[in-house]
Amino acid sequence: MKIILVGASGTMGSYLTNAFGREHDIIRAGRKGADIQVDITNPASIESMYQQVGPFDALVSTAGPTYVGPWKNLNNETFRTGIEGKMMGQINLVLIGQHFINTPGSFTLITGVLTYEPQKHFANASAANAAVEGFVRAAAIELAPGLRINAVSPSVLESSPQYFPYFPGEVPTTMQALEYAFRKSLFGAHTGQVIKP
Amino acid sequence: MKIILVGASGTMGSYLTNAFGREHDIIRAGRKGADIQVDITNPASIESMYQQVGPFDALVSTAGPTYVGPWKNLNNETFRTGIEGKMMGQINLVLIGQHFINTPGSFTLITGVLTYEPQKHFANASAANAAVEGFVRAAAIELAPGLRINAVSPSVLESSPQYFPYFPGEVPTTMQALEYAFRKSLFGAHTGQVIKP
Numbered sequence: 001m002k003i004i005l006v007g008a009s010g011t012m013g014s015y016l017t018n019a020f021g022r023e024h025d026i027i028r029a030g031r032k033g034a035d036i037q038v039d040i041t042n043p044a045s046i047e048s049m050y051q052q053v054g055p056f057d058a059l060v061s062t063a064g065p066t067y068v069g070p071w072k073n074l075n076n077e078t079f080r081t082g083i084e085g086k087m088m089g090q091i092n093l094v095l096i097g098q099h100f101i102n103t104p105g106s107f108t109l110i111t112g113v114l115t116y117e118p119q120k121h122f123a124n125a126s127a128a129n130a131a132v133e134g135f136v137r138a139a140a141i142e143l144a145p146g147l148r149i150n151a152v153s154p155s156v157l158e159s160s161p162q163y164f165p166y167f168p169g170e171v172p173t174t175m176q177a178l179e180y181a182f183r184k185s186l187f188g189a190h191t192g193q194v195i196k197p
Numbered sequence: 198m199k200i201i202l203v204g205a206s207g208t209m210g211s212y213l214t215n216a217f218g219r220e221h222d223i224i225r226a227g228r229k230g231a232d233i234q235v236d237i238t239n240p241a242s243i244e245s246m247y248q249q250v251g252p253f254d255a256l257v258s259t260a261g262p263t264y265v266g267p268w269k270n271l272n273n274e275t276f277r278t279g280i281e282g283k284m285m286g287q288i289n290l291v292l293i294g295q296h297f298i299n300t301p302g303s304f305t306l307i308t309g310v311l312t313y314e315p316q317k318h319f320a321n322a323s324a325a326n327a328a329v330e331g332f333v334r335a336a337a338i339e340l341a342p343g344l345r346i347n348a349v350s351p352s353v354l355e356s357s358p359q360y361f362p363y364f365p366g367e368v369p370t371t372m373q374a375l376e377y378a379f380r381k382s383l384f385g386a387h388t389g390q391v392i393k394p
Contacts, residue, residue, distance in 0.1 A: 043273045071339040071340075074292060074339075075292055076240045076285065076289050076292065079285065079288065079292075083280060083285070087324075087328070088273065088276065088280070091276065091324070092273050095271060095272055095273065095276075114331075114335070115331050116334065118331075118334045118335035118337070118338050118389075119338075120338060120339060122335065123332060123335035123336060123339055126331040126332060126334060126335035127284075127288070127328045127329075127331045127332040127335065128328070128331075129331060130327040130328050130330055130331025130332075131284070131324045131325070131327050131328035131331070132324075133327055134311075134312050134315075134323040134324045134325075134326060134327025134328070135320060135323060135324040135327075137313065137315045137323060138311070138315035138319065138320035138323035138324065139320060140315070141315055141316075141317060142268040142271075142317060142320055143268075192315075
């Protein structure tokens with residue numbers, strides 16, 4: 001299976017590249033340090049990525065910039081980080097990618113526990129995550145037959161202990177559980193689901 | 198109680214103005230046909246509305262423009278209708294309004310059944326609704342003490358039968374049930390909740 005992995009050089013992306021790379025052809029995409037450069041906040045850059053890659057079987061995104069910081073600094077401008085990044089960046093990966101993907105094919109986006117379990121400093125991510133999950137449910141009934149779409153919603157990652165203080169009470173998600181959630185979306189028959197590792 | 202009602206001339210806004218107007222001071226706001234003109238897609242217009250109204254006790258929004266149409270026309274441009282309208286329009290009503298509202302005070306935003314029950318042609322609304330609901334949960338833990346925030350999530354409205362064909366299987370929400378949901382948010386102690394009429 002030819003899988004495009006956007007966010008390939010990040011914590012999740014590196015792990016998944018290694019996990020799936022043994023059996024599949026992984027095209028590593030990202031802002032830097034990847035096979036193909038892509039800026040998901042720019043639809044033209046997304047289009048260019050798909051044109052360079054050609055037909056593919058699955059798109060996995062672990063890319064999700066959002067604004068993280070004090071509530072008093074959250075405004076119409078800072079909110080755009082999550083809108084253009086984690087929300088529209090990932091939504092555009094699907095809206096544009098549907099014209100390049102093979103059938104059968106699948107899109108797997110990243111959201112996170114903040115959708116339902118807010119934490120201080122992360123309101124922008126709560127909104128962006130939720131938007132992506134709403135989109136995933138809707139896209140599942142709109143995409144052409146044979147195309148699937150899901151989101152994976154991890155908690156704070158076990159391998160990112162620097163974030164633990166911001167997520168009191170959240171049981172960290174192990175990288176293996178994360179891999180299994182993506183595995184379910186990629187190789188199972190689910191669609192329109194938010195998969196919690 | 199002094200209540201600003203944004204979207205006052207719409208189906209929901211007119212009903213709620215009538216329902217709450219008997220006991221409360223309702224400031225009707227909207228794009229047109231209201232006491233105060235406001236374009237919620239423009240933060241400066243929102244700021245101007247609050248400056249004209251002065252201190253108030255509750256903000257109710259029933260305003261939610263989104264893109265409705267065939268999936269093939271959904272792209273980075275058409276998606277903006279819901280982002281600037283139902284999503285950021287309502288989020289900015291809160292981010293800006295928190296500096297004008299009395300304590301105790303409350304914000305009540307509008308979402309809808311499409312968050313979890315998608316229908317064809319409404320993917321933009323599914324994403325915008327979900328974003329607002331994620332924001333409401335996060336804002337509830339960030340707003341200053343004494344300030345509350347909720348969303349009301351109706352199904353297709355009983356009084357809008359022209360939409361019934363787009364919502365097969367959805368039990369319509371009566372206007373009275375809608376009023377009670379807003380009543381719970383306005384006069385109860387809830388915060389961070391998505392209230393389903």
